[in-house]
Amino acid sequence: QTLSRLLTHFGHQISVADNTQSALAIVQSQQFDVVLSDIGLPDGTGYDVISQVKRKQPIKAVAITGFGTDEDVRRGKQAGFDFHLVKPIDFHELRTVLDQVSA
Template sequence: MCGDPTEALPPRGRSLRILVVEDHADTLRVLARLLDHFGHEISVADGAQSALEIVESKEFDVVLSDIALPDGSGYEVIAQAKRKQPIKGVALTGFDKEEDIRRSKEAGFDFHLSKPVDFHELCMIL
């Protein structure tokens, strides 16, 4: 057993501005609460269009985004975010085949994590 997933999270002193983009409400809420608990400044979006609007109005260090969104894709979100600002992208998706990973990297994501979320892995990336 890997123990408490919160043990691997970064210390409170390392605060990041993170945009979490996820259309599944429970997943969005859990990710946002966990990251906020560890001192990160969190913005949330439940779709591509709202994420694109937020990216235009705020600066971020990291975009953590699902790929398949009801009104677009995480590929669009990370591409627009990277055009606007230097940012790290983390794809969080159910698509985990080699082709999916390649495509997410081509779109601009720096990391590709498969669902369900492995909090230890996410924390190591952050």
């Protein structure tokens, strides 16, 4: 919720999904510039979401996770994530990443 409010405050229009199935449905029914996804989801993973989304459309993707090892970053890149942010999110870093993906 904090992230949603912050993104809205930054001027972004957002949609929120709380699981893999709703995320896929939202991305298929709307147009987005970037997808931010937690890796751990109740019914799957952010890796699943992004790999499926990127098969259908080119879109920038940012992983949000509690894990930041080299292996985590590598796995994220393989799934299709363009950036990897580790929780707790540094909001200045998030803003920089969003500026980069929208440039």
